[in-house]
Amino acid sequence: LLPEILGFHPQLLLDDIINAANEPIYQCSEFVAAFMEAWATERAQRPETNNKKDQEDISKEIQQGIVAFQTLLEYHVDLAFDYFEVWTLRNIFFIPPDLPVVVPHHKNLNLHQDPKAEAELFNEVEDLRKKLQNRRRLNRHLKSALLTSRSQLARAKARFESIAILPSRPPSPTATESLIALCGVLPDPILLDPSSFLPSPSLLADPARRPWEQGKIGYDHWAVNRLVERA
Numbered sequence: 001l002l003p004e005i006l007g008f009h010p011q012l013l014l015d016d017i018i019n020a021a022n023e024p025i026y027q028c029s030e031f032v033a034a035f036m037e038a039w040a041t042e043r044a045q046r047p048e049t050n051n052k053k054d055q056e057d058i059s060k061e062i063q064q065g066i067v068a069f070q071t072l073l074e075y076h077v078d079l080a081f082d083y084f085e086v087w088t089l090r091n092i093f094f095i096p097p098d099l100p101v102v103v104p105h106h107k108n109l110n111l112h113q114d115p116k117a118e119a120e121l122f123n124e125v126e127d128l129r130k131k132l133q134n135r136r137r138l139n140r141h142l143k144s145a146l147l148t149s150r151s152q153l154a155r156a157k158a159r160f161e162s163i164a165i166l167p168s169r170p171p172s173p174t175a176t177e178s179l180i181a182l183c184g185v186l187p188d189p190i191l192l193d194p195s196s197f198l199p200s201p202s203l204l205a206d207p208a209r210r211p212w213e214q215g216k217i218g219y220d221h222w223a224v225n226r227l228v229e230r231a
Contacts, residue, residue: 010093029070
């Protein structure tokens with residue numbers, strides 16, 4: 001609740017304060033290091049300190065001393081601000097549970113809803129979310145289809161313009177009209193006498209015998225005559 005009222009988490013403010021307190025430590029360490037290096041350089045320029053080994057030992061001691069000095073300051077600052085952080089979170093940035101606090105954006109709101117009504121509201125929100133997702137998906141498909149249709153229309157227009165220069169000709173007749181015209185120019189059919197297809201009696205072997213007994217030719221002649229008579 002407290003971050004909603006303040007607009008930020010209290011721990012972020014405490015971290016900024018601790019970082020601001022540690023910044024002078026680094027500045028102080030840099031100043032002390034610069035002072036000690038200047039002192040070591042001045043000491044090295046004296047005639048009685050021409051020993052190179054002593055100068056290297058002094059430089060190492062200065063570096064070790066600066067590190068120890070900075071570590072000692074950081075320890076005391078961290079220890080002090082640890083107490084400060086705990087005290088602040090327990091006393092300043094603390095709201096007792098029994099204290100009724102209403103934030104501005106919760107004013108006039110009923111935060112004690114029936115679980116069943118709350119579940120129905122959540123289900124309604126979920127249904128609306130699904131409908132919104134489906135509507136967005138449909139819009140994406142429609143936009144894609146629109147782009148495809150525009151591309152196809154552009155290609156069709158390009159093809160039409162490429163054949164627009166060709167001369168126009170009358171439409172060709174349909175298959176039915178062609179058959180009717182062909183039937184009009186054909187000659188009338190010639191009707192043949194069915195008896196002309198019958199074998200000649202002279203081909204029969206024995207006129208005295210019955211027709212179907214005169215071999216294959218006689219039988220065919222007799223059968224054809226019967227069919228013609230029935231027709």
